[in-house]
Amino acid sequence: MKKLAIISDIHGSSAGLNRALEQADREGAQRILLLGDLLYHGPRNPLPEGYDPQEVARVLNSRKAQVVGAVRGNCDSEVDQMLIDFAIMGEYAVLLQEERRLFVTHGHHHSMDNLPALSAGxxxxxxxxxxxxxxxREGLYLFNPGSVSLPKDxxxxxxxxxxxxxxxVKTLDGADLMRTAW
Structure with a gap:
């Protein structure tokens, strides 16, 4: 099984994206899954460190062959899709990992408090x-990688x-933050 890096809430931070990708490369991740809010910081957020949406688009496009899925976040728009060379506008994706379904979304429609129909495992x-x-929780694995640019709590x-x-969940310094085993 190929190792998969899961990145969310970049919000235009080339610094955060590059640090996450460097760590994922060190960990041997061969594929990338993006959970939305790629380019724009959003009106409620401050500008993140290294805010450069065009550079984020360039970096992501340079790795498009590694991207196995990307979903639209609440800060992503059709204009953003014009800069990205792979599809990012789907609200969710369903991927298969051996016998396990991965329901992937940004979280502003479906969420851990509003789950779609899923099966144990x-x-x-x-x-x-x-x-x-x-x-x-109740037979399901729940996962949020946090944010590479604007972490909270x-x-x-x-x-x-x-x-x-x-x-x-890994910090951008490479430390394990939390884990759930199969």
Whole structure:
């Protein structure tokens, strides 16, 4: 099974994206999954460190062959899609990982409090809250990698990894923040 880097809530921060990708590369991640809010910081957020949406688009486009999925966040728009060379406008995606379904969304429609129909052992992934989560609840795996640019609730900037053993939230310094095993 190929290791998957899960990145959310970049909000135009080339600094945060590059740090997450550097760590994911060190961890041996071969694929990338993007959970929305890629380019724009949004009207409620401050400008993140290294705010450069065009550079974020350039970096993501340079890795488009690694991107296995990307969903639209509440700050993403059709204008953003004009800069990105892969589809980002779907509200959600359903991916298969062996026998497990991965329901992937940003989190502003479906969320951990408003789950779609899933089966025991499936994974629900969202971003949006900028707060990391890695837990198993009522037979489902719930995961939020946090934000690479604007973390909340006192958490550090973070991204996620999916591998054969489970789901891990990692800091941009490479430390494990939280984990749930299969």
């Amino acid at each position: 499936d994974v629900f992934m969202q971003g949006h809250t900028h707060v990391p989560v890695a837990e198993k 006192g958490y550090p900037a973070s991204y996620g990894l999916l591998d054969a053993s489970g789901l891990t």
